[in-house]
Amino acid sequence: MKIAFTSTGVSWDSMIDARFGRTEYILIYDDETQQLTAVNNSSVKNEAHGAGTATAQKIYELKPNVLITGNGPGENASRAIKQLNMKIYIDAQEMSIKQAYAHFKNGKLKEIKI
Amino acid sequence: MNEIVILSGKGGTGKTSITAALAVMAGKDAVTADCDVDAADLYLLLKPDFSKTIEFYSGELAVINQDLCTRCNKCADVCRFKAITYVVNHYQISTLDCERCGYCEKICPTRAITMQERKSGNVYISKTKFGSIMVHAMLDVGAANSGKLVAKVKNEAKQIATSKKKHFILIDGSPGIGCPVVSSLSGANYVVLVTEPTLSGLHDLKRIYAVIKHFQIKAGCIINKYDINKEQTIEIQKFLCGEQIDHLADIPYNPSFSKAMVEGKAIVEIESPLKHVMEEIWTSIKERTN
Numbered sequence: 001m002k003i004a005f006t007s008t009g010v011s012w013d014s015m016i017d018a019r020f021g022r023t024e025y026i027l028i029y030d031d032e033t034q035q036l037t038a039v040n041n042s043s044v045k046n047e048a049h050g051a052g053t054a055t056a057q058k059i060y061e062l063k064p065n066v067l068i069t070g071n072g073p074g075e076n077a078s079r080a081i082k083q084l085n086m087k088i089y090i091d092a093q094e095m096s097i098k099q100a101y102a103h104f105k106n107g108k109l110k111e112i113k114i
Numbered sequence: 115m116n117e118i119v120i121l122s123g124k125g126g127t128g129k130t131s132i133t134a135a136l137a138v139m140a141g142k143d144a145v146t147a148d149c150d151v152d153a154a155d156l157y158l159l160l161k162p163d164f165s166k167t168i169e170f171y172s173g174e175l176a177v178i179n180q181d182l183c184t185r186c187n188k189c190a191d192v193c194r195f196k197a198i199t200y201v202v203n204h205y206q207i208s209t210l211d212c213e214r215c216g217y218c219e220k221i222c223p224t225r226a227i228t229m230q231e232r233k234s235g236n237v238y239i240s241k242t243k244f245g246s247i248m249v250h251a252m253l254d255v256g257a258a259n260s261g262k263l264v265a266k267v268k269n270e271a272k273q274i275a276t277s278k279k280k281h282f283i284l285i286d287g288s289p290g291i292g293c294p295v296v297s298s299l300s301g302a303n304y305v306v307l308v309t310e311p312t313l314s315g316l317h318d319l320k321r322i323y324a325v326i327k328h329f330q331i332k333a334g335c336i337i338n339k340y341d342i343n344k345e346q347t348i349e350i351q352k353f354l355c356g357e358q359i360d361h362l363a364d365i366p367y368n369p370s371f372s373k374a375m376v377e378g379k380a381i382v383e384i385e386s387p388l389k390h391v392m393e394e395i396w397t398s399i400k401e402r403t404n
Contacts, residue, residue: 018301022265048172048260049293071300071329078328090330093301112330 003029003104004064004086005097010038016100018070018093020077021051027097028062036097052077060084068092068100068109078114088112115275116403117283119302121326122309123318125153125289128338129308131371132392133286134159134380136306139396141246144282147271148250149298151235151259156286159380162240162248168270170237170251172262174214174229176207182226189218189227210256234258237266239274247274259288261297268298282403289318291325299326304403305333306362311346316353323357334360334402336395339367360402363395 006023008015017023026039039062044054056077059067067086070093072078089109092100103109120136122129130150137146137160148156176197178189183205190198190205197211198218207218209232219227234257240248249271251263268285275283287298299305305326309319319335326333335354340347347364354361370386377384382392 019265020300022261022297022300045265046172046262048258048262051261051293052296071302071331074296075325075328 001031001066002062002064003031003066003068003101004059004062005029005092005100006067006069007038007097012036012098012101013096016068016070016092016095016097020069020071020073021053021055023055023069026055026058026062028064029101053080056080059086066104068104072112073114082114088114115281115283116304117272117285117302118304118306118399118403119285119287119298120306120308121287121295121298121322122289122307123291123320123322124309124312124315127308127310127315128365128371129289130156130286131159131375131381132306132308132336132338132395133284135382135392136396136399137242137246137248137284138244138380138382139393140282140284141244143280144246144284145271145275145278145280146242146246146248147267147283147285148248149264149267149294150286150288151251151253151263151267151294152288154250154252156248157240157250158378159375160248161243161378162238162250163242164238164240166239168237168239169233170235170263170266171231172234172257172260173232174216175209175232176212176214176216176218176227177230178205178207179226179228180204182224184224184226186223188221188223192217192221232257235263237263237270239270247271247278247280249274259294261293264288264294264297265300268301272301291321295322296325299329299331302329302331304399305331306399307333307335307359308338309335309350310338311340311343311350313346316346316350319350320353323359327357332360332402334362334399336362337364340364341366360398362398363391365391 005027006017007027072090235253288294
């Protein structure tokens, strides 16, 4: 299973980025290989407009099974990533990646349907 | 720390006047961020000192390298915005007319034209007349507000609030429901909606609330000038009730709002019947965000 996090940094200790569209990084954790990889999202962050849909495009290419983020994707981005059948969990902005993953494992994160 | 965003959907409902009042009442415990950068007028009431300036770059602008230009006129031919003109032996690009489409860069046979990052304004970190910190921005002529600029203003405010352990960030958002508004909402704990009892007031309140609901952020609403149309006020109250939006207050119409504005003051700085109404609103917001 691949889990995507919107993150302010590249490690397990980094904080979740509350933003979806303008997140600093997208971190992907593959629990089969136990690898954590970082995708730099700064090119999208510097777009004046349309950041949400541009990040949705990236998520689409990464095809994770789960997304853990802060506020959650906006309306346009939601429409774009709906096709992925990915589970989306929100309100993790006060947590580190490590904490957010533990909360997810324990079923403590809030899931949203888009 | 609580991030409170003040929004209205419709412009002109009193959003900025109310933000200024909240900023005065919150005092040094809040960092205020003016994210309504297209009409950044919170500074008129809070009188920030513009002490630190950060240049802001966003979008691109076509620039001609005159040494490479062969004066073939192709760029001027394809520019549908008529931004490229031939003046005294060379082509020049009007920064006001260029819409940054990049067609001229593509068509130039000698690659004399490149798209370069454009400075679109300044972000300021200031001290207000009350000694609180305010982050705000000013756009250059012809530049537009964007989600990127709002994110910049908000991030600066957030960093300061975190490092100085402030309890509140007060964010004055843009009217409408576009990119800058969505950007101002991210990370927010509570939204204060300011509306007025008019048809468009309610219509735009419904539109902005649909966006807030999508992000599942708790919201409260202030009906400003509620007594100018009591029937419409009832319609708004019904909507608030149906959506379980906190009904924070009804503010009566009172000329002291304009009086305070003319004096360059927030409404709570002058003696008026509205002073205690505003104080009750702030108490109520604090209770709901704690």
